[in-house]
Amino acid sequence: MDKIKPRQSKRALETSYEAAQILRAYWSDIHSAKEMGKPIAWASGVVPTELLYAFDILPAYPENYGAVCASKDLALPLCQMAMSKGFSTDLCSYALINFGDIFWEGPGKPEMPFGGLPAPPDLLITTRIPCLVQIKWWEVIRERYNCPMIVLDAPMTDGQATKEQIDYVADQLKQVIVQLQDFTHSRFNEARFLKALTLSDQAGACWHEITDLRGAVPCPVGSREMCGNVFPLVAQLGTQIPVDFYRKLRAELERKVAAKTGAIPVERFRLMFDNIPLWYNLELLSYVEQFGAIFVFETYLRYVWGGRINMSDPYRGYAEKLMSDVWLNMSLEQRIKTLIRDVRKYKIDGVVFHSNRSCKRFSLGQYELKEALEQELGIPSLIIEADHSNPGGYSESQTKLRIDAFLELLEERRRC
Amino acid sequence: MESEEDIKMEGQFRELIVRQREMADEWKSAGGKVVGHFCNYVPEEILHAGGVLSIRILGSHGHIARADAHVQTYVCKLIRSSLDMGLVGELDYLDGVIIPYTCDGMRLLFDLWTKNVKQGFVHLLDLPLIVKGDIGRNRFEGAVIQLKKSLEDYLGKSISEEALSISIRVYNENRALLRELYNLRRNVGGMISNIESLEAVLSSLTSPKELHSDLLRRTILERSKSTAHDEAAPGAPMVRLHVSGSLVTDSRYYQIIEDCGGLVVSDDLCTGTRYYWDDVKEDTHPLKAITNRYLDKLPCPCKSPSEERYQFVLDSLRQDDVQGVIFVLERYCDPHLYDYPFLRKKVESMGIPVLQIDAELGLSGVEQLRTRIQAFIEIVRGG
Numbered sequence: 125m126d127k128i129k130p131r132q133s134k135r136a137l138e139t140s141y142e143a144a145q146i147l148r149a150y151w152s153d154i155h156s157a158k159e160m161g162k163p164i165a166w167a168s169g170v171v172p173t174e175l176l177y178a179f180d181i182l183p184a185y186p187e188n189y190g191a192v193c194a195s196k197d198l199a200l201p202l203c204q205m206a207m208s209k210g211f212s213t214d215l216c217s218y219a220l221i222n223f224g225d226i227f228w229e230g231p232g233k234p235e236m237p238f239g240g241l242p243a244p245p246d247l248l249i250t251t252r253i254p255c256l257v258q259i260k261w262w263e264v265i266r267e268r269y270n271c272p273m274i275v276l277d278a279p280m281t282d283g284q285a286t287k288e289q290i291d292y293v294a295d296q297l298k299q300v301i302v303q304l305q306d307f308t309h310s311r312f313n314e315a316r317f318l319k320a321l322t323l324s325d326q327a328g329a330c331w332h333e334i335t336d337l338r339g340a341v342p343c344p345v346g347s348r349e350m351c352g353n354v355f356p357l358v359a360q361l362g363t364q365i366p367v368d369f370y371r372k373l374r375a376e377l378e379r380k381v382a383a384k385t386g387a388i389p390v391e392r393f394r395l396m397f398d399n400i401p402l403w404y405n406l407e408l409l410s411y412v413e414q415f416g417a418i419f420v421f422e423t424y425l426r427y428v429w430g431g432r433i434n435m436s437d438p439y440r441g442y443a444e445k446l447m448s449d450v451w452l453n454m455s456l457e458q459r460i461k462t463l464i465r466d467v468r469k470y471k472i473d474g475v476v477f478h479s480n481r482s483c484k485r486f487s488l489g490q491y492e493l494k495e496a497l498e499q500e501l502g503i504p505s506l507i508i509e510a511d512h513s514n515p516g517g518y519s520e521s522q523t524k525l526r527i528d529a530f531l532e533l534l535e536e537r538r539r540c
Numbered sequence: 541m542e543s544e545e546d547i548k549m550e551g552q553f554r555e556l557i558v559r560q561r562e563m564a565d566e567w568k569s570a571g572g573k574v575v576g577h578f579c580n581y582v583p584e585e586i587l588h589a590g591g592v593l594s595i596r597i598l599g600s601h602g603h604i605a606r607a608d609a610h611v612q613t614y615v616c617k618l619i620r621s622s623l624d625m626g627l628v629g630e631l632d633y634l635d636g637v638i639i640p641y642t643c644d645g646m647r648l649l650f651d652l653w654t655k656n657v658k659q660g661f662v663h664l665l666d667l668p669l670i671v672k673g674d675i676g677r678n679r680f681e682g683a684v685i686q687l688k689k690s691l692e693d694y695l696g697k698s699i700s701e702e703a704l705s706i707s708i709r710v711y712n713e714n715r716a717l718l719r720e721l722y723n724l725r726r727n728v729g730g731m732i733s734n735i736e737s738l739e740a741v742l743s744s745l746t747s748p749k750e751l752h753s754d755l756l757r758r759t760i761l762e763r764s765k766s767t768a769h770d771e772a773a774p775g776a777p778m779v780r781l782h783v784s785g786s787l788v789t790d791s792r793y794y795q796i797i798e799d800c801g802g803l804v805v806s807d808d809l810c811t812g813t814r815y816y817w818d819d820v821k822e823d824t825h826p827l828k829a830i831t832n833r834y835l836d837k838l839p840c841p842c843k844s845p846s847e848e849r850y851q852f853v854l855d856s857l858r859q860d861d862v863q864g865v866i867f868v869l870e871r872y873c874d875p876h877l878y879d880y881p882f883l884r885k886k887v888e889s890m891g892i893p894v895l896q897i898d899a900e901l902g903l904s905g906v907e908q909l910r911t912r913i914q915a916f917i918e919i920v921r922g923g
Contacts, residue, residue: 210881279641292668455651484872
């Protein structure tokens with residue numbers, strides 16, 4: 125396949141440079157807060173972050189931090205330390221990285237990025253919405269630090285959550301509020317919470333528009349850059365920061381789309397990426413761009429972080445948002461429907477499924493998705509075997525060869 | 541010395557396991573329905589009250605023929621092999637399957653099953669994670685009521701409170717007998733072999749309960765009589781062991797332990813105490829009592845909080861004068877694998893040695909395992 129002149133390494137969007145500043149400021153703030161004795165919660169992904177901010181509790185994300193460690197090539201020594209403590213190599217590598225960190229013994233500990241997770245946590249908050257693993261992982265953290273833990277449960281949904289399902293989660297959210305009052309010894313400030321929800325909804329709306337703007341032909345920004353732009357949505361929903369950042373990003377994208385400026389010089393194939401990216405090898409996402417292909421949509425970016433909240437019924441609206449718009453919490457049937465819809469909507473030519481041995485909840489059902497794509501739309505897909513954070517056993521060259529072959533296949537199909 | 545009668549008795553639980561399919565066919569010939577289920581959170585009493593024979597699906601030890609086209613290999617063998625059994629038609633005799641939301645794999649198995657294994661009554665028992673507090677309890681109760689309703693719709697008849705009360709008694713009796721057998725094996729070493737005690741539970745999971753209870757009763761009676769006459773077996777005393785894990789379905793594990801001089805006196809297994817430890821209260825509204833039993837039962841690591849499970853394991857070790865613990869850890873079984881390091885540490889802090897065995901349902905590498913267990917038992921003896 126012919127290579128197109130590689131683009132310069134600079135980012136497609138100026139605003140993307142601000143993501144790094146936001147990240148640094150977040151870490152600096154959380155360490156200062158810890159020093160000042162403010163409560164820090166170690167939070168799972170997709171917990172009710174907005175509630176934490178309403179109570180002035182700063183969330184730290186071991187999962188996100190695992191991705192950071194992986195991107196800095198620190199995963200292996202940390203995973204190995206966890207395994208030496210009896211944790212199975214088959215556990216989620218995010219968890220293993222965290223266990224390696226919190227149970228590290230002896231010399232040789234890598235220098236942890238951003239000064240490390242603020243430890244010990246004052247509070248733990250977790251949920252089954254992404255997976256049961258979160259609960260099990262947090263139980264281990266609790267054993268380590270012996271601090272209070274809040275758990276939010278939710279059933280998986282078939283797209284729209286039912287009334288009973290929403291009630292179930294909304295009832296728990298009210299209980300979480302009581303638990304947070306007890307923990308902080310302060311009264312719940314509903315106005316502050318509703319403000320946080322409004323900000324979260326604004327950020328979520330903006331994120332959806334950004335996703336749609338990326339649906340333009342040519343696509344104004346690829347996956348690799350967008351993976352670096354998701355952090356405010358992961359950690360800061362309920363604050364002004366993601367609203368401002370994503371509004372600016374949206375405005376820039378609007379200009380790019382109006383001017384039909386693509387992220388790559390010639391866009392020949394539009395790809396979708398399913399599952400969590402390979403944090404130690406994000407370059408894989410931009411690797412395809414030299415061949416005129418670009419990842420324009422990712423299930424991980426669109427259906428894990430952010431979402432709309434029905435503010436006319438905020439508690440139930442919040443419950444619905446938490447459990448409904450999350451790929452990991454969708455039934456297989458719903459995943460198939462959503463995939464088919466989005467492949468059409470974003471004009472996708474091919475899908476790359478990352479079969480991620482660290483995330484069963486994301487990965488199970490991918491074979492069915494692949495088949496449905498082929499049968500219902502005639503869209504080809506590729507399954508690559510890897511792990512989101514642990515590079516052990518991953519072969520970059522083999523994976524690239526398979527991607528090359530997949531792009532050849534797309535080329536051939538276009539010729540036919 | 542075992543008498544001929546003992547040997548005959550000993551084989552009877554195994555015979556029930558072997559005859560499982562035949563018994564299911566007989567049940568169906570008599571006009572009944574047969575429904576499979578997973579895990580020990582499905583309230584079988586409701587099925588029984590509806591005249592349904594409930595069969596616990598325990599996967600298989602064989603190789604996977606078709607499931608690998610539907611599910612990745614980094615999923616536990618119970619899920620992979622059970623799906624495979626469904627796909628190749630080995631479970632065609634079932635009129636349906638109930639899958640509870642216990643772990644993530646089970647929840648997604650429901651979706652894969654619905655899509656790929658066409659079968660009459662396929663039901664998701666959508667259970668909450670948290671079993672303490674009113675919100676979790678109400679959700680759990682709702683799931684149990686929903687199961688009863690769906691089953692009634694499928695069967696085309698209602699399940700009366702009276703029928704439920706009878707089924708509760710039948711199940712309680714079976715559980716009481718299993719506990720009696722458990723206590724006997726703890727208290728009267730050698731009265732019942734490792735394998736037989738395992739097979740007694742495994743056969744209970746797939747047999748008509750009345751039949752199974754009858755056999756349990758006779759076994760307990762016979763063994764109590766013969767043990768009273770027996771002299772202590774010659775040679776070194778057996779080492780008393782606890783087995784911890786999820787499923788043990790291959791009796792060769794227990795055979796090897798016994799061959800090496802180990803006696804399994806207690807366990808916390810899905811195919812053990814977690815199945816039969818708790819009864820349904822008989823003096824309250826039956827459906828409520830059933831709900832409460834499954835909520836309050838000895839929890840599986842899929843449920844939160846988990847302290848009660850830890851406590852049960854540690855209490856078992858204290859009560860039974862256990863000398864060693866063998867963890868049989870199913871590969872890719874996240875809930876157990878996350879708990880393991882801490883549980884192990886707690887056990888070791890009691891001065892009890894631990895052996896970890898990685899398993900995938902069926903045993904592979906018999907001789908290697910024998911060597912490890914032999915070495916472990918020697919360590920325990922020496923300690």
